[in-house]
Amino acid sequence: MRVPSKLAFTLAAALWLAGSASAYYHFLHYPSRVAPFVPIPEKWDLAALPNKTVHFFIADNGPEKLSPTDSLASLISQIRAAAKVWNDVETSDLRIAYGGLTPANAPAQAGQGIDVVFDEMAPGIVALGGPTKLGDLTGSSSGAFYPIQRAIIKFNIDLTQRPSSSDAFFMTAVHEFGHALGLQHSMASATMSTEVTRATSKARPLAADDIAGISLLYPAANFLAKHGSISGRVASAGVGIGLASVVAISAGGTAINALTHPDGSYRIDGVPAGTYYIYAHPLPPALQGELSPANIVAPVDNAGQPFPFPSSFETVFYPGVKDWQLAAQLTVAAGQTLEGVNFNVQRNARPAVYAVQTYGYPSAYSVKPAYVNFNGGRQLIAAAGVGLVVNGAPAPGLTVSVLGGASAVAPNSPRAFTADYILIDFVQPPGAPESPRHLVFSLNNDIYVLPAAFHAVQRPAPSITAVTPVGDSPARRAVVEGANLSAQTQIFFDGVPAAVIDAVPQGLLVSLPVAPPGHRAVVTALNPDGQTSMFVQAPSPATFAYDAQTGSAETAALAVSPNIVPAGIETMVEITGSAGVFSNGIPVLGFGSSDVVVQRAWVVAPNRILANIYVAPGAASQTLPLQVVNGLKSFPVSGGIQVQPNGSRRAYLSTSTQNISYPSFASIFPGSTVAINVPNLTAAQIAAGLQLNVGDLVVPVTATPGQIQFNVPFVGPGPVVVRLAAGGESMSIVLPVEAVPPFIISLSVGGTPVDTTRGLRQGDVVTAVVSGLGEPGASIAPNRLRVLIGNAEQTVFLVSPIPGSAALHQIQFVVTSAPPGSAPLTIQNGALISLPFPVVVR
Ligand SMILES: [Zn+2]
Structure with a gap:
């Protein structure tokens, strides 16, 4: 085991001090202090994670203090929604799943996972996150890495000032999950940027830079082939500059960032094909309370010694110009690397302008990220930043322009606003696209580029005026009324999506998420242009109070069988409840521990769930509470599951299956021959005779130690129970059987x-x-x-x-x-x- 204490604690300290602080950047190690610099990242080991899935576990004590209208159920739903943002990145092979609530007094867990905890933090600090335990250096086909075995996300135990329904809390949670997955701060105004420049929103929670960052750590098939790369070097008078930031930025909105290696060489991978300006800039000097520039954890060598941060230099566009209109636009093609994009920069004492934050005015109050509606509304932003404002007015000589020119800065702008803020007004030609706009600030022969300084849109933010239940008791639907809603709008009750069934004259007809009577959910609308109803309703958001008619009052306890499992196996479990308890929504199961994780679950009847579970080999002897959550309601379960130590090596049916007849098919279907790995199945057990049941049918089986093969009978499609009796042992697993292909x-x-x-x-x-x-x-x-x-x-x-x-x-x-x-x-x-x-x- 390798404990990245330095990394974790540096990161921790940095984050909780970063109350008002600022491609992606990974946690890097370099084997040597001399070139060539081959970076070794820290990342989750997909080969060691069941189903390539990392589970996160939430401490059941919750925060000590919540906003008066908040609740633990609401908070958990928002944390789950934040994790799902990363789970849903199609170009990343890493999956993230909720593993349940962990009791405060739970023993140490054997498996891999992310612990979400609530702890004392400095006032005003909301959260921090990052890896806490690394394994030994591991090789793989895609390069060496340090496997992350445990990561933490810590929220302030006092969340009075940041309700879980706020966009700010949600984006903080997404950001901290990014750290836990191996991402550091980036300089492209993405979710992984610090709060100073972060320009993503709950309605568009990831930018291209975030997607590149996660996809490069866990690339899905063809990700690299479908994206391009840019490489080169940043140097001053021939001396390479490490930890300089290089950004590929398109007039259409995309910005992707990477930092240089210690010798100044860099490589930006995962760039969507397109045309880009490319600029090199220094990391912003550490703000008050930051431990390093942009709170970046510097890369370390084999001995754990960090590489130094460089002195500052003047920002330039390629090929060495400060006026973006004179800069080259380079074309990046899929599967190709644009090489030799080199920068020769001039050192300076510090940047003339940095750490600029911007706000829009969708209604009476300012909102970050800044959105400007060019079809009505106030077409301006407020901006603050180091070097920007002098004596309550724009710094003398300051000029601002919109990169690429899709919008323009209005005449007589920027202009004075308050002691710390200036206003910048914009105009744009009719029909200009809805996209992020990047600003270039020029002052004292230096420039500062702010990607996604504002988002140009054509509509106001959505808003919700009423949420009315409809239908028979128990009402399972609601009509959401408001302004700027459409069939493309997403509606959330706290962190739970309410599926839009139809656009009706009054608004949107949605399915009502399951919640207990008395639960009060904040209802928000998220539009595809990136705006949310919180842009205009944050002080008094729409709410929905569940009552006896709309709430689920189910109190009968669920039962789980078997309720005793040995460590080191996979097995099916069955969860049964009273009639109809699972008839609405898709329940999520968790044991609150990486010792026992649910791999996949199926609702097979309104009162019955089948699930495949994995019990870690090193799991401690203990009883784990099973939790079943549907929407905003937790269902009680009697007992839980008891883990027994891994004494004898028991045979078990694994979820590792292969279609022998059609190896090119990942699915299993009737008529095909399937191989199922049965670890620990011995020749003696095989010689004594096996009996295999697939669904209700007895099926002929052939076996070798560690594996069985059989022809899939005409069952399904759907989850089918496979049971194997071998020498007095009985084992079972759920096999998803698909329809026969064409x-x-x-x-x-x-x-x-x-x-x-x-x-x-x-x-x-x-x-x-x-x-x-x-x-x-x-x-x-x-x-x-x-x-x-x-x-x-x-x-x-x-x-x-x-x-x-x-x-x-x-x-x-x-x-x-x-x-x-x-x-x-x-x-x-x-x-x-x-x-x-x-x-x-x-
Ligand atoms: Zn951070």
């Missing part, structure tokens, strides 16, 4: 069947008969279908349902491009992909 029944050319002896030739007109491509009789447009021979796409010109048949379609296509040789032919209709049909191209 199936190519025949291929023919001019009436002659095609098989591996009658090959295909270029220009052949082929008729295919396929089952399961769509509903019986459904017509499918030829341009929706893809016919592939290997990876080569053929030309489809006719698709017709075969009359009177059950879900058969006839397809005609021309062999237009196929390399000679054997290849599988597949037919795809959207996500439906047929089983492969082997063909030979001559």
Whole structure:
């Protein structure tokens, strides 16, 4: 074990001191203090996490003080929603899931996880986060890393000043989760920027820079191939400058940032294809209370010694200009690296302007991030920052412009406002896009670039005037009335999304999240342009009070079976409750400990849940309370689950399955042969005879030590219980069985069947008969279908349902491009992909 005490505590100290402080940057180690500098990040080890999922656990004591109208249930729902923001990044393979409440007196946990706790902090400090325990240096195909084994997110025990319903609390929570996942502060006004320049909102909680940062640590397939890179060096008089920030910024709004290595070399990866200005700037000097510039934790060498922060230099655009209109616009292409984007900079004592924060005026009060509605409203922002204001007026010689020119700074602007703030007015041509606008401040022959200084929009922020339950008791729907709501608006009750069912004349008809009677939820609206109803309603947001009619009064305890599990296994558990208890919403299960985590759960009946759970090998002997949460309600469970020490190595069915018949399919379906790993299954147990049940059927099984194989009978689709009896032991797991994929029944050319002896030739007109491509009789447009021979796409010109048949379609296509040789032919209709049909191209 390697304890990053220095990192964690430095970070901790920095964050809680950063009450009013400022691509992404990771927690980095360099093996050597001399070039070449190959960075080693700290990150979660996907190979060591069940289902590539890191669970977070919330301390059940909660904060000592909440805002008078807040509640622990509301707070937990907002923390869960914040974690989901990172979970939902499609280009990242890391998943984040709620693991339940942890009792304050719980023993130390064996597995990996994130602990969300509430603790004393300096007044005004809301939260901090970061890794707390690292494993030993680990190699992987994508490079070496230090595996994060435990991380912490700490909220102030006094949250009176920051209600959990506020956008500010939510964005703080998203930010701290970012730290816990391995991200440091970045300089692109993204969620991982400090609060000074952060310009994301609850309605658009991540910027491109955040997405690049997380996706580079945990890249999903093809992420790197689908994004471009920029590399170069920042130097002054030939001497490389480390920890300088380089930003790729597009006039359309995207900004992605990376910091230089100790020798001044840099590389920005994960850049969406497009055209960018690129600039190099120094990290802002540490603000009062910050321990380092932008509270960045400096990279360390093998001995744990940090690399130094550099002195300041003048900001420049590539290729070495201060006027963005003279700067180069460079094109970044997917899968390619733009090399040699070098900067030769001039040292200075400190930047003329830095740490600029901006506010908009969507209604009577100022709001950060700044949004400017160019279709009415006040077309200005207020700005404060070091060097910006002198004697209550703009610093003499200060000029401001909008990078790229989609908006323009109005004449006679900036202008004086208050002792600390100036006002900047804007104009823009009609039809200019809704996007972030970047500002360039120029003063004393230095410039300061503020990405996403404001967001240009065409509509006011949404607002909610009334939330009225509708429907029979128990009412399960509500009409949300207000202004600037549309079918694209998201409605939240506290941190729980209320699905929009329909736009109705009065507003939006939504499903009502489950909550107990007496719960008071703050109802917010989030629009796709990034604005939320809190922009205009924060002092008195819309609320909904659940009563006997709308609340769920269910009090009967749920039962879990089995309720005794040994450490070091996976198994199915069944949770049952009174009639109808799970009929509305999707419950979340948690044991409050990384010793026992839920891998996946299915509601199979209104009173029954099946779940696969993982019990960590080192789990302590203990009883863990099971919690079932649906929406804003926690359901009581009698007993909980008792963990027994891992004495004997018990055989168990794992969730690691493979489709042997069709290795290219991740799914399991009837008719295919599946292999399930059964760790600890011995030759003696196999020799004594196995019995396998799949659903209600007894199924023939073949086995080798550690694995069974069987042909999936015609069950499902849906969750199916697999039970194995081996030498007196019984084990079970839930196997998700999918529908049988589309199936190519025949291929023919001019009436002659095609098989591996009658090959295909270029220009052949082929008729295919396929089952399961769509509903019986459904017509499918030829341009929706893809016919592939290997990876080569053929030309489809006719698709017709075969009359009177059950879900058969006839397809005609021309062999237009196929390399000679054997290849599988597949037919795809959207996500439906047929089983492969082997063909030979001559
Ligand atoms: Zn931070």
